[in-house]
Amino acid sequence: MTTKVTITGTGTPILNPDRAGAGVHVARGSTHLQFDAGRSTVNRLAAAGTSLQELTAVFLTHYHSDHLVGLQDVVLSHWINDIYDVYPSFELFAPNGHTVAFCERMLDIWEADLAVRALHNERDPHPRVELRGFDAPTEPTTIFSNDDATVLSAEVRHEPIENAVGYRVETPDGVIAISGDTQVCDEVAALADGADVVVYEAMRMDEIRKRPKDKQYIIEYNADTRLIGKQMAELEVPTLMLTHLIPAPFTDAEKQAFADEVREGGYEGNIIVCDDLDTVTLDDGSVSTPMNATRKQAKP
Numbered sequence: 001m002t003t004k005v006t007i008t009g010t011g012t013p014i015l016n017p018d019r020a021g022a023g024v025h026v027a028r029g030s031t032h033l034q035f036d037a038g039r040s041t042v043n044r045l046a047a048a049g050t051s052l053q054e055l056t057a058v059f060l061t062h063y064h065s066d067h068l069v070g071l072q073d074v075v076l077s078h079w080i081n082d083i084y085d086v087y088p089s090f091e092l093f094a095p096n097g098h099t100v101a102f103c104e105r106m107l108d109i110w111e112a113d114l115a116v117r118a119l120h121n122e123r124d125p126h127p128r129v130e131l132r133g134f135d136a137p138t139e140p141t142t143i144f145s146n147d148d149a150t151v152l153s154a155e156v157r158h159e160p161i162e163n164a165v166g167y168r169v170e171t172p173d174g175v176i177a178i179s180g181d182t183q184v185c186d187e188v189a190a191l192a193d194g195a196d197v198v199v200y201e202a203m204r205m206d207e208i209r210k211r212p213k214d215k216q217y218i219i220e221y222n223a224d225t226r227l228i229g230k231q232m233a234e235l236e237v238p239t240l241m242l243t244h245l246i247p248a249p250f251t252d253a254e255k256q257a258f259a260d261e262v263r264e265g266g267y268e269g270n271i272i273v274c275d276d277l278d279t280v281t282l283d284d285g286s287v288s289t290p291m292n293a294t295r296k297q298a299k300p
């Protein structure tokens with residue numbers, strides 16, 4: 001058996017026709033875990049060959065809209081496509097506070113739609129989602145576990161957002177860390193310690209500093225490419241997947257610039273500057289990358 005990591009969205013709040021909103025899908029056996037659900041997540045999951053029927057659990061990192069606007073779509077599509085009433089419920093993990101509050105209220109505005117569809121189909125008007133709120137832990141703490149995967153979470157540094165978290169997925173095939181949105185910080189290092197693959201949000205500081213002063217505020221709470229390189233080198237992480245790319249690259253040269261800056265931080269492992277649906281597969285600690293991803297690796 002293997003564990004497959006698929007990036008369902010590499011985008012940001014800034015619209016881009018080729019980049020869906022934030023999301024990472026991790027699959028092993030019959031376990032399908034989705035981390036965040038930005039815009040077009042359901043389309044990307046379908047393109048990746050994953051049925052919503054297979055969804056085991058969704059994990060949210062924080063309440064910024066670009067990580068959540070696709071969540072209602074996931075929940076409603078899961079319910080609507082369940083025309084034969086065979087879709088099992090899935091769990092929805094969210095840090096307590098505003099993220100849980102969003103989840104509790106997100107279906108309220110769909111009440112009439114749910115009712116009329118339920119009437120047509122003679123079915124329960126309540127989507128089968130089990131919300132699991134948790135207090136953002138200060139160090140990696142297990143919040144989900146089954147035979148295929150154990151998921152740990154810990155608070156990361158995305159202030160002024162409160163209770164933003166990252167995740168660590170441990171499977172018999174290897175370990176994947178997902179930074180969520182964050183500065184480069186010790187909290188991410190704890191999640192990524194010993195990981196085979198790290199999915200890291202990435203921002204090119206040099207580009208952001210070219211913007212007007214009042215547009216540079218995002219520098220304070222996102223991950224600097226060079227600091228990512230330094231941290232990943234210290235942790236000796238074999239494979240790094242960069243996502244949530246700020247600013248979005250449109251050319252190969254702009255993509256390469258992300259990798260080059262990570263190299264400047266001292267990192268010599270595999271770098272994938274991700275497009276939507278890029279994948280890696282973990283098999284007993286070794287990581288294989290598809291050809292399209294391999295071509296994007298920058299040489300040290």
Ligand SMILES: [Zn+2]
Binds near residue numbers: 062064158181
């Ligand atoms: Zn954010």
